[in-house]
Amino acid sequence: MRRNQRGMALLLCILALMVLTGIGVGLMYMTTSEALVNDNYKNSQQAYFAAVAGVQNARDRLTPNLIGPPASPRALLNTVPTTMPGNGNSVLYVLNPTAGEVTLPLVYTAGSSNKFFDGELATELTNEQNGVACGANCYYSAAEDSGNLGAFNMGRLNYKWVRVALKANGSAAPNFVNGPNPVSTTLNSQVCWDGSHEVLLGSPGVTACSNAKNALYTPVYTLTALGVTPSGATRMAQGEVALDPPLTTRGAVDSQDHVNLSGKLDVNGFDYCTCDTSACTTDKSGNSTCPNRAGTTCDNSKWAVYAASTVDNPNGSETFTSGHNPPNAQNQTWPYDLQSLVDRFKPTAVDVTTSPYNWSCTGSPATCGTKANQQFGVPPTFPPSPPANPAGPANMATQVTYVPGDVQLTSGASGNGILIVDGNLDVHGGMTFYGLIIVTGVISFTGGGSDKVNLYGGIIAGKQSLVDNALGGSMNMQFDQCALPSRDDSQPPRMLSLREITF
Numbered sequence: 244m245r246r247n248q249r250g251m252a253l254l255l256c257i258l259a260l261m262v263l264t265g266i267g268v269g270l271m272y273m274t275t276s277e278a279l280v281n282d283n284y285k286n287s288q289q290a291y292f293a294a295v296a297g298v299q300n301a302r303d304r305l306t307p308n309l310i311g312p313p314a315s316p317r318a319l320l321n322t323v324p325t326t327m328p329g330n331g332n333s334v335l336y337v338l339n340p341t342a343g344e345v346t347l348p349l350v351y352t353a354g355s356s357n358k359f360f361d362g363e364l365a366t367e368l369t370n371e372q373n374g375v376a377c378g379a380n381c382y383y384s385a386a387e388d389s390g391n392l393g394a395f396n397m398g399r400l401n402y403k404w405v406r407v408a409l410k411a412n413g414s415a416a417p418n419f420v421n422g423p424n425p426v427s428t429t430l431n432s433q434v435c436w437d438g439s440h441e442v443l444l445g446s447p448g449v450t451a452c453s454n455a456k457n458a459l460y461t462p463v464y465t466l467t468a469l470g471v472t473p474s475g476a477t478r479m480a481q482g483e484v485a486l487d488p489p490l491t492t493r494g495a496v497d498s499q500d501h502v503n504l505s506g507k508l509d510v511n512g513f514d515y516c517t518c519d520t521s522a523c524t525t526d527k528s529g530n531s532t533c534p535n536r537a538g539t540t541c542d543n544s545k546w547a548v549y550a551a552s553t554v555d556n557p558n559g560s561e562t563f564t565s566g567h568n569p570p571n572a573q574n575q576t577w578p579y580d581l582q583s584l585v586d587r588f589k590p591t592a593v594d595v596t597t598s599p600y601n602w603s604c605t606g607s608p609a610t611c612g613t614k615a616n617q618q619f620g621v622p623p624t625f626p627p628s629p630p631a632n633p634a635g636p637a638n639m640a641t642q643v644t645y646v647p648g649d650v651q652l653t654s655g656a657s658g659n660g661i662l663i664v665d666g667n668l669d670v671h672g673g674m675t676f677y678g679l680i681i682v683t684g685v686i687s688f689t690g691g692g693s694d695k696v697n698l699y700g701g702i703i704a705g706k707q708s709l710v711d712n713a714l715g716g717s718m719n720m721q722f723d724q725c726a727l728p729s730r731d732d733s734q735p736p737r738m739l740s741l742r743e744i745t746f
Contacts, residue, residue: 293400293472294402297402297466298468299482300400301407302466303735305320305736306735307733319337320454323407328411337405337407339402361469367415371411371412371414371431401470409465410441411433412432412443415465417441433462434462435485436462437449437459439583458488460488461488466483467481483738486730486736488730493572494545494548494565494701496510496702498549498551498552499551499552499577499705500552503555503714504554504557504713504715506714510548510720511523511721512565512722513533517630518536519536522534530568539631547565547570548714550571550573550575551576551577552706554571579703581705588645600617609648610666612650613651613652614651615653618658620640620659620660621635621636622677626721639659644661651668651670655675656673658675664684664686667682667686669687670696673696674696675696677699679701679727682703684705685713687713688716695716695718696719697719
């Protein structure tokens with residue numbers, strides 16, 4: 244080795260070590276950064292799901308008949324706000340602090356030690372009130388410990404509060420500011436739930452919105468929760484919830500298609516449960532009235548036939564009675580999502596392809612053939628009396644029944660509860676049914692036999708291309724709200740939407 248090359252190996256080794264050291268430091272930095280990113284993501288996800296847990300916890304506590312320890316102060320439905328946000332006593336906060344934490348006041352004030360104030364409320368109020376921000380006394384608080392689940396032993400959930408408020412138009416989608424009314428008159432209007440859609444209080448037909456058992460429209464509440472993890476990560480979630488109103492129809496028969504009439508028909512849209520239909524009178528101008536049943540107010544708002552298409556003109560053997568003149572409504576807006584209705588009741592239904600029926604329903608679309616003398620629950624004695632609590636045989640019972648295809652029922656079918664036909668229904672001969680019949684396709688009463696069709700409750704019929712719904716034979720159809728499904732108050736409100744919110 245030449246003298247001027249001495250030390251090259253050492254220099255190369257040092258350079259190699261420097262490169263390797265740089266690579267090692269870089270790898271360590273990348274690993275640390277990746278670990279921090281993953282840790283931040285984990286904390287962020289924990290905060291989000293803590294906020295969702297707060298929403299779900301408050302939703303559970305809005306169950307009308309809340310069961311489970313402790314029954315109080317967990318129940319919230321009796322303390323929810325009854326005025327729109329922006330007014331006094333319009334917002335309820337369910338607080339969930341850990342020991343020693345300060346959560347009040349929830350509106351930021353200078354010098355406050357509260358780290359969890361609600362800065363999002365003013366944003367919503369500004370949106371829904373067309374520039375009017377949250378004023379004095381626009382909220383109130385309730386220090387309720389919603390994290391202590393007692394015997395459930397689930398530990399404390401990492402959210403700090405849940406805000407409960409009535410939903411106002413403009414606060415969140417869907418909103419109705421582009422509707423027929425000016426923006427200034429629809430912003431801050433209360434949003435209600437009809438069982439299928441959100442609607443504005445004050446819209447045609449929507450005159451009241453409450454949690455009463457028989458209310459046709461129920462309030463929509465926004466549940467907004469702040470999730471905070473021990474590491475300090477924060478996220479907010481907001482859900483919209485509403486109690487389902489009792490299912491009601493627009494008339495004794497609701498049809499999405501044209502309605503053909505034939506035979507001896509008596510269809511009455513006065514509510515049998517609240518109206519003394521045996522004493523109805525009709526004057527020369529065609530205006531009908533029915534007296535109240537004792538202790539009730541007669542509901543005369545329903546039609547005999549309510550159709551999204553047209554209805555044949557009745558002849559001399561067909562009698563239609565309702566609180567409207569004419570008694571049938573044609574070319575109306577169709578208010579139902581039939582598939583949603585089917586999905587709502589199907590989970591608790593008896594499928595006729597299973598025991599005790601064991602029907603064979605084959606093909607595409609499916610057909611179940613012709614079935615005679617079928618019973619879908621045991622109806623009361625007809626006419627149902629007393630109307631609000633009808634009497635019947637000792638084995639009288641309701642049943643939800645699901646038929647997964649077309650079927651023809653013959654020789655006096657009977658039932659009590661809900662009959663869902665996911666296809667076409669042809670009733671050939673007599674039928675006695677107390678409750679709700681939902682047919683996604685065509686419903687036909689084609690007569691035949693010596694027995695007449697007696698139905699108390701309501702019918703919702705869909706349509707099939709080139710085929711009309713037909714009412715025929717000998718038929719007595721009476722709208723009866725008492726026969727329709729009532730609200731299950733043992734269940735929490737329905738979750739209409741769930742989202743993360745930022746501001």
